[in-house]
Amino acid sequence: MAIFYGGDYNPEQWPEEVWPEDVELMRRAGVNLATVGVFSWARIQPEEGVFDFDWLDRVLDLLHAGGVAVDLATATASTPPWATYKYPDILTTTREGAIRWPGSRQHYAPTSPDYRRLASELVSALVDRYKDHPAVVMWHINNELGCHTTYDYSDQAAVAFRSWLVRRYGDIGSLNAAWGTTFWSQRYTGFEQIVPPRLTPAAVNPTQQLDFRRFSSDMLLELLRMEKRIIRDAGATQPITTNMMGAFPNADYWSWADELDVISDDSYPDPRDPHSFRTAAFGRDLMRSLKPGTPWILMEQAPNQVNWRPNNAVKAPGQMAAMSMQAVGRGADGVLFFQWRQAARGSEKFHSAMLPHAGPSTRTYREVAELGAALRTLGDLPAPGRDASVAIVLDWNCHWALDQPNHPARFNYLAQVQGWHAAFHELNIQVDIVRSTGPFDGYDVVVAPSLYLMSDASPLVQFVASGGCLFTTAYTDVADENDGFLPGGFTQRLGEALGLTVTDFAGVQGTEASYATNLRGEILREEIVLSGAEVLETFTDGTPALTRHPFGQGEAWHLATMATEADRVSLAARLATHRGITPVMADLPPNVEACARSGLITLINHNPTPVKLGDDELGPYEYRLSRANVSPPQA
Numbered sequence: 001m002a003i004f005y006g007g008d009y010n011p012e013q014w015p016e017e018v019w020p021e022d023v024e025l026m027r028r029a030g031v032n033l034a035t036v037g038v039f040s041w042a043r044i045q046p047e048e049g050v051f052d053f054d055w056l057d058r059v060l061d062l063l064h065a066g067g068v069a070v071d072l073a074t075a076t077a078s079t080p081p082w083a084t085y086k087y088p089d090i091l092t093t094t095r096e097g098a099i100r101w102p103g104s105r106q107h108y109a110p111t112s113p114d115y116r117r118l119a120s121e122l123v124s125a126l127v128d129r130y131k132d133h134p135a136v137v138m139w140h141i142n143n144e145l146g147c148h149t150t151y152d153y154s155d156q157a158a159v160a161f162r163s164w165l166v167r168r169y170g171d172i173g174s175l176n177a178a179w180g181t182t183f184w185s186q187r188y189t190g191f192e193q194i195v196p197p198r199l200t201p202a203a204v205n206p207t208q209q210l211d212f213r214r215f216s217s218d219m220l221l222e223l224l225r226m227e228k229r230i231i232r233d234a235g236a237t238q239p240i241t242t243n244m245m246g247a248f249p250n251a252d253y254w255s256w257a258d259e260l261d262v263i264s265d266d267s268y269p270d271p272r273d274p275h276s277f278r279t280a281a282f283g284r285d286l287m288r289s290l291k292p293g294t295p296w297i298l299m300e301q302a303p304n305q306v307n308w309r310p311n312n313a314v315k316a317p318g319q320m321a322a323m324s325m326q327a328v329g330r331g332a333d334g335v336l337f338f339q340w341r342q343a344a345r346g347s348e349k350f351h352s353a354m355l356p357h358a359g360p361s362t363r364t365y366r367e368v369a370e371l372g373a374a375l376r377t378l379g380d381l382p383a384p385g386r387d388a389s390v391a392i393v394l395d396w397n398c399h400w401a402l403d404q405p406n407h408p409a410r411f412n413y414l415a416q417v418q419g420w421h422a423a424f425h426e427l428n429i430q431v432d433i434v435r436s437t438g439p440f441d442g443y444d445v446v447v448a449p450s451l452y453l454m455s456d457a458s459p460l461v462q463f464v465a466s467g468g469c470l471f472t473t474a475y476t477d478v479a480d481e482n483d484g485f486l487p488g489g490f491t492q493r494l495g496e497a498l499g500l501t502v503t504d505f506a507g508v509q510g511t512e513a514s515y516a517t518n519l520r521g522e523i524l525r526e527e528i529v530l531s532g533a534e535v536l537e538t539f540t541d542g543t544p545a546l547t548r549h550p551f552g553q554g555e556a557w558h559l560a561t562m563a564t565e566a567d568r569v570s571l572a573a574r575l576a577t578h579r580g581i582t583p584v585m586a587d588l589p590p591n592v593e594a595c596a597r598s599g600l601i602t603l604i605n606h607n608p609t610p611v612k613l614g615d616d617e618l619g620p621y622e623y624r625l626s627r628a629n630v631s632p633p634q635a
């Protein structure tokens, strides 16, 4: 099957006479998939109970005749004005109690019964009409679920939150115990007394906040399941996807992945940031890891500049293709853009498109067409296999517990996880992303940065016992799944494997966590009591900074601080050397990336300048793909 190539197509923004030109220019650019209908609700349903599909019939027929398949969106991402006028409960409320009004997009409350009813009617009507249309090859649920409005603090959200809490805890006594409500006189005598964590005079109960974030993620998941059920109950058989947003902080994508046939991602790295290709690589590896062994789709990226940064750089010639091939190299079977034709009106009119406002005689369209041609030559690509020996743990519950005040030091958990990924990426060591509960089999090294909160540590302990190498960093194994301490101190669950106990935490600044060698920790450092671990590095006062402990058939390392960016690279290299892990390609120049996809090696120069590879040279943003039986250029 050819790789999918195309983008969001919003024909309702244009007179119908323009559509044939669209299809012709799509054909010339090698487009074979268009995502249609993402924001079309108001056009499809001009009023409650009235659907107008004639125009969409013509769009789908035209695309089909032109050889362009359709990823049909369910159009539920933005309710029309008639809906919010008639049913104002669709709107969301901020923490402060202000209403988020219509006039923009994605203003619906995930818990609103009216939103759910209207969305269900729309999806049913769409699926009934198009489930057998030959153009439709995929269903696209909503759009970036949770973007803009994950958190709703309205009264109806409060009702849904209470039901969710009843399901989780059963009785109010269990909730009181889990939330620790003896503190600050917070004890509840009935679920009806509970509100979402609205604006409070001082810090809100941390478990209330954590549960509200879990609940809010689950409400989005309910929407996903609701639409999926309608699609399947109607008998539609095409694969179902929804476009994710990398390591989106507000939704536990692990719980979404099982619901989806195809994982897809939206990715907008800043072309001006020379390191954004590393963050993008993290997103690509995450998407591949969400459903191991299956390809995913890059659903949205910008063909050139976006409109929503304060200052929007254009992509350098070749940069868009390089980033597209990064996705392919890391497991994507589709490269799509937001959007096909540049909007002439509305707040995204300065966002680039595959077909710019200035027409096809533009660098953007030329590069889009060149990439379309290049992708066609790739033919069938292997499914991503187990190419990584290293896995990094990512846990959204941890992020939600840590993204709060009142810790020894505030830090961004997701940035720590991405930072460790970036370190291995810089070394061109292939990495998968894993859940905190695994599975870990097949990996040699598992890195768990600041795994503060854990529900079940036994898979990690088992991983070490059966021969794996675990590497943890400060602030790991601190709290139970409800963000409370376990009786008896910290590191209750991993301490035996790590050969130590953590006894206290100190926030640090400047050089307060320097090692005796030239390494330097940051953010916080721990006080440790050893129970078998050997000390590999000490802080300047002689206390342990880095330890290693043989346990069972394996070993567990612990860093009693957070590493700086540079130190993460040297520690990752040390770990790799120790375990005999090799990069996809060694000794590449800085900012040259190599990744493996089963037998396919992708090499990309992310520098704006040429680089030497032995006698060979890679031009600015040049990429090369080679099959395993063809040797890649030697560094």
Ligand code: GAL
Pocket (backbone or CB within 6 Å): 143, 144, 147, 266, 268, 300, 302, 306, 338, 348, 351
């Ligand atoms: C995405 C969204 C698209 C478009 C794009 C612009 O978040 O799904 O509809 O707005 O951003 O970069």
